[in-house]
Amino acid sequence: MSGAAKTTTAQWRDYSLSNEAPAPALTHEDWYACPIPRKQLRQLSRRSDGPALRDYTLWLGLLAASGLLAYLSWDTWWMVPAFLVYGLLYGSCADSRWHECAHGTAFRSRRLNEAFYHLASFMALKNAHLWRWSHARHHSHTIVVGRDPEIAFPRPPDLFGMVRNLLHLKTGPIEMSKLLRHSVGRLNEVETDYVPESERAKVVWTARAYLAILAAVIVWSLAAQSWMPVMFVGLPTFYGSWLHHILSATQHAGLAEDVPDHRLSCRTVHLNPVLRFIYSNMNYHLEHHMFPMVPFYALPALHAAIREDCPPPYPSLWAAYREMIPAMIRQTRDPDHFVRRALPAGAQGHRAGATAAI
Amino acid sequence: MSDRLDWVEVCAVDEIDEEDVIRFDRGTKTYAVYRTLEGAFYATDGLCTHEQIHLADGIVIDSLIECPKHQGRFDIRSGEAKSAPACVNLRIHPVRIEAGRVHIGLSD
Incomplete structure (x- = not known):
């Protein structure tokens, strides 16, 4: 058999939940x-309102301050950096x-969780109840x-989509089309598979609420003949989500599939404090998946507690991308290729093949 | 009513920490037995009604048990599902303390 025969499209897998x-x-x-222990x-796992109140107050305070600067600098070149910061925070x-x-x-x-959940979900244009x-x-x-x-990078990975997402132009249109479809009461087969019947009306009404707010902002912009309202609500999801996409791509891209060990399918990446604030410590992604009841502010301590049993964390975002991108490029033609994470010698649950090189 | 219950000894009172939960298996069934910060004891079926995860691996927050996998919550006093993805209530079982031992009342 020739080498070319190995990479026929017949070998690509069906990632949809309707896969038979x-x-x-x-x-x-x-x-x-x-x-x-x-x-x-x-x-x-112990919960406290203090760390999150400090984090969310800082976040919304910075958002308000950058928004004020953007407003004050409207029609000047200073609005460009002001909106870059505002969009990033939004x-x-x-x-x-x-x-x-x-x-x-x-x-x-729970009330604070729910209040901020719905606020942040709208800002991210992700239907909270879906x-x-x-x-x-x-x-x-x-x-x-x-x-x-939620497999963001199936094989073959959509590398062009990664680039489009720097302006949220892959994820954004998908989420907007879902909001439109849900607003008329239509959930597709995949969604009805994971949303219980008792919760589906909430998905529909949430979509309607999001679209009503967005429509009101657009009407305001049109009436005022100004881009300003949509630059503050709605569009920031598009021009400001680039850093989230860069950070979140490291979570699973290029790693193993179908393996019941988060050490082999998730990445933990060391980031500086500013990026960890923006990303709510989700760079400790392996730890988050293994023990999802641990709050974001305790993930560094959880990382320290289990690190001897885990693959070494990536020392930087650059290190993660240096591994990810070549692996993803190879995955565009080789559906069997993935990054095999090396477990430390003596790690619990060590399995044959887990330490093999790429 | 109570004479229909099969009272089963679980453990000593001090084997459950305050604001914590332990798993108790009997036959093919599994239960979760709780102690609150105020020192009250409660018992429920042991698996989350959402995806059959052992609740004893979760955490007790006031009078709630939080599932370790998806963070659905139940009121341990009533079994009521309090937050998604838990939507179906949890079955509760009576608890009594005798001579420093925790007993739960089980019925078919």
Whole structure:
């Protein structure tokens, strides 16, 4: 058989949840968890409103300050850097914060979690009542083909889509079309698979609420004959989500599929404090997936507690991309290729093949 | 009513920390037994009604148990599902303390 025959399109897998032959289902018991004393895990999982109140106050304070500067500098060149900062705080920060609040781990108070969840979900233009269920499924079947609805980089990966997402032009239109479809009461087959019937009306009404707000802002812009309203609400998701897409691509791209061990399908990447603030510590992604009840502010401590049992973290964003991009380019022609993470010698749950080189 | 219950000894009172939960298996069934910060004891079925995850791996927050996998929450006093993705209530079981031992009342 020739080498060319190996890369026929017949070998590409069907990632949709309507796949009739998905990867075998995995139960919670199948997933590997690093050993950690129960009392320590309980301590790390303990909820407090303080850290998140400080984080969210700083976030919204910076958003308001940058918004004020953008407003004051309107019609001058200073509006460019002002809106760059405003957009980043709006689009990229909101995306990591809806996620934390979706887990209910940001605040001890459920009401605060829910309030910020809905605010951040709207800012990220992600239907709060759809993504809650989609994300639960992602955690049940992390990067399991045909079962995880949130595999952002299936093979072959959409590298052009990665570039388009610097202006949110891959994800944004998809989410907007979903909002339009949901607003008329239509959930597709995949969505009805993971959203329980009792929750579907909430998806529909959330979509209608988001679209009503966006429509009001657009009408305001048209009436005022000014871009200003849409530059503050709606468009920032598009011109400001670029950093979130750059950071979140490192979570799973190029790594193993269908493996019940988050150490092999998730990346932990060391970032500076500014990026960790923007990204709500989701750079500790392996730790987050293995123990999702640990709040974002305790993830560095969780990382320290289990790091001896995990592959070495990536020292920088650059290091992660240096591995990811060549692997993803190769995946455009080789559906069997993936990055094999090296577990430390003596790590628990060590399995044959887990330390093989790329 | 109570004479229909099969009272089963679980553990000593001090084997459950305050604001914590332990798993108790009996036959093919599994239960979660809780102790609140105020020192009250409660028991429920052991698996989350959302995706059958052991609740004893979760955390107790006031009078709520949070599932470790998807963070659905139940009121441990009533079994009521309090937040998504938990939507179906949890079955509760009575608890009594005798001679420093925790017992739960089980019925078919």
